[in-house]
Amino acid sequence: MEEGKLMDKKSLRFLKGKNTDWDELAKDCISFANAHGGNILIGIEDRDDLPPENQKIEDKNIIEIIHKNIAQRTINVAVIVTLEAAINRAEYIRINIIRNVQTIASTTDGRLYVRVADECKPVMPDEIVRLAAEKNAFIWEELTTKYVDKSNADEKKKMDFLYDIRNSSRVSAFVKEKSDEEILEYYEFQKDNYLTNLGILWIGQRRDRSSLLFAPIIQLIRYNDKEEKVWKFLLDDFYLNPKEMLESILRDIPDWQESMEIPDWAYRKNVPFYPIEVIRELCANALVHRTYTTRGDIFINIFHDRLEIHSPGLLPYGVTPKNILSKSVRRNENLSKVFLI
Known part of the structure; x- marks a missing residue:
């Protein structure tokens, strides 16, 4: 303890x-x-x-x-x-x-x-509004205000989630031994026969996911050396849950495959411009820690000399630019647990 x-x-x-x-x-x-x-x-x-x-x-x-x-x-x-x-x-x-x-x-x-x-x-007095907004974020995942019956879940997404749970080395045997219904309740996907907002986000049908107030949208934009837009990739149709969105970003963006060849003693090796592990971590954080109670898209901007990722909302309460490397605060507790699977 x-x-x-x-x-x-x-x-x-x-x-x-x-x-x-x-x-x-x-x-x-x-x-x-x-x-x-x-x-x-x-x-x-x-x-x-x-x-x-x-x-x-x-x-x-x-x-x-x-x-x-x-x-x-x-x-x-x-x-x-x-x-x-x-x-x-x-x-x-x-x-x-x-x-x-x-x-x-x-x-x-x-x-x-x-x-x-x-x-x-x-x-502090100037942080009261921010605290109120954070409190809404605390409870957003567990709300059932859309009244989507749990029987209306996307069956494939639900089975994929249950498969991931039972085959993950990060999930305890105690959880894996639960029934399907118990696992969905354990991860706050459903409550009182309804899908929660988190349940809709992860295993819901497209029509229900699109009805969430601020379901995630990702815009990836490539710029040239004059910082003019030259290419855009958009995930805005609400067919994908957050995990599938992350997989699409990692799979469908050709920039992650670019590399440069450098000498390595008697050999030469390719060094990627964008290490895929870093991209995965940054994009996952953008999805996990964004505020789902305020409007805004996730932007991934690729410049000729840098990569920028913008996630809507302020830093979680208690995290500042000075302590961001050492302070760990989960804004969306249950969504974080699902991403750790």
Whole structure:
């Protein structure tokens, strides 16, 4: 149980009676509520998986006290506080913070926070609109607002997806042993007999995929040395799901086959202008991390001296140009899992 965007751990020493930092706990709960929800485990050290042997929670009123103090310091935060026993029979406290789907959580004096990776980040006034947009992105995948019955899925795309799951080395045996219906629900493709937005995007019929508010469109444009458009490749008919779009880009663009020959001691070798592994990673990121709640096409622009890929929307919340190489934040959590198969 590592700390991350869905979990935080605190030593039992955090609870100091009247000296407990309730404001800090409230801030952590708000940050989880404004992101994906999560759990705070009080009584387990940061680097441990279990509470210390023989640990007991002596004050049985602490559950009510925690709940009361969080409620007094927060707005739009729902928590479930329980006393639990680990497999070593030691006790700890679990605070389950419910993801706040529609509204923004804050302190009673108006301060906002959001969980980014394993950190609690303050939300500045000029970032509130961005946070609201990100919250819509969090839930977009799981919505069933199109009311497309699961029986209307594209049968070939569905079977291809299930085949990929059961033949992937990255998928656990636990998942592979599930039934077809259970796998589709596990990956959030369907819910309550309807395809979710993610399900429509990946295994839906063309007509349903085209009805999504902002289904992905890719434009690849080649420019000459004067930066004038000379060739265009377009994926805009909604027949393909994201995986098929990526495969088409890698297969159908002749530029990826271009290379130059360079001397290599007594031999000569071809060095590609565009390493296909790099192109795959960049295009996959453009599809996985784009915002599906705002308008905009993905542009792949090939110039004589560079390649540019533009994906609609800002960087995910918490990612900046300065930390983009070290900070990992998934905007579309379930779509990311599917691409990792």
